[in-house]
Amino acid sequence: MVREYVERLRSEALARDAQLRARGIDPYKGTPVDEKPRRRWGARALAALVVLVAVVSVGAYVVFFHGEPDYxxxxxxxxxxxxxxxxxxxPVHQPSAPAELLRFTDDASEIAATHYFEAVAYAWNTGDTQYMRAFSSPDCQFCxxxxxxxxxxxxxxxxxxGAKFTNVVPHPLGRYSDVENYGEDTYGVRVSFHQLTPDLYAHNAFHASEERDDEVTVLVHWDGQRWAVRELGRDQNTEGSN
Known part of the structure; x- marks a missing residue:
């Protein structure tokens, strides 16, 4: 599954690159070919992260079992x-994988972080978790x-x-400082969003969807070929502020 996923991304990326080059745009920088490269990520490193346990998508499922369902x-x-x-x-269609997931650029890390929320919503609404698993690291506890x-x-x-994320806005945080556990090319992106949790039905009981605004930090890792979500959590500097 992962190999097919990567190959599909690669073919889509090559096709989009060709279209951009035909328009005189460097596909790796997003700028005209005669412009200087844009600066890559800032030097400021993200500090320690508090890993999420039951926030964002899992939260709806936890609320269902601990709340008051309607029978x-x-x-x-x-x-x-x-x-x-x-x-x-x-019908619920699988998200289209952005070609940027195969590019080691400044914008690509933000695109990877925000695309994860599309993958999560798709998984909840269909029960098909293969796409989400292929897009995230096996070491991602939250994923x-x-x-x-x-x-x-x-x-x-x-x-x-009905699971849905809207107003998804990325805020780049720079390279993650815990290289020993997360690797050299891992970057933090704080993502703010409006969440509509899904209607849930299990064990003959129903729990209606809920809405809220939230933000989490997504760690994305570049493995030399593609971006993958490494972990979700909260920056210690903002923990408890929401």
Whole structure:
């Protein structure tokens, strides 16, 4: 799956590069070919990160099991003969992988960080976690926990619908200082967003979606060929401020 994912990204990137070059734009800098390169990331390094445990997407699932679910209403969903709510049949399309995920540039790290939220929403709304897993590192605790929670929800006969992130804005933080654990080319991007958690149905109980504004820090790592999400958390300088 990962190999197919990378190969598809590579072919899309080559096609887009050719289009940009035909327009006189350097695909690696985003500038006309006769301009000087833009400055790469700032020198300021991101300090220690507090890794997320149950925030953003997982939060909705945790709220479901610890909140007060509704057992008796359809909430606009079709009720099946056994009394359960039918999973919506509205098509949900897999996000298009940006070609920038194969480029080691200043903007690409921000694009990788924000694209992760598209992958998360797609996974919740479909139960298909392969794309999200392929786009994130196996060492990303938050990523793997999120994917496992989604898999468990659908395997147990539940479903989710309507997960969405809007107003997703990246704020680059520079190179991450913990090189020993996260590698040399790992960068922090603080991402602010408006989140609509999904409607959740599991164990014959329903929990309605909720909305909120939030921000988290996404660590993205360049492995020499592509960007992958390495971890999600909160910068210690902002921990507790939300």
């Amino acid at each position: 008796g209403m359809s909430h606009g969903y079709q009720v099946q003969s056994d009394g359960s709510l039918k999973r919506p049949s509205t 793997q926990k999120t994917a496992d929670d989604i898999d468990r929800l659908y395997e147990e006969g539940g479903w989710a619908s």
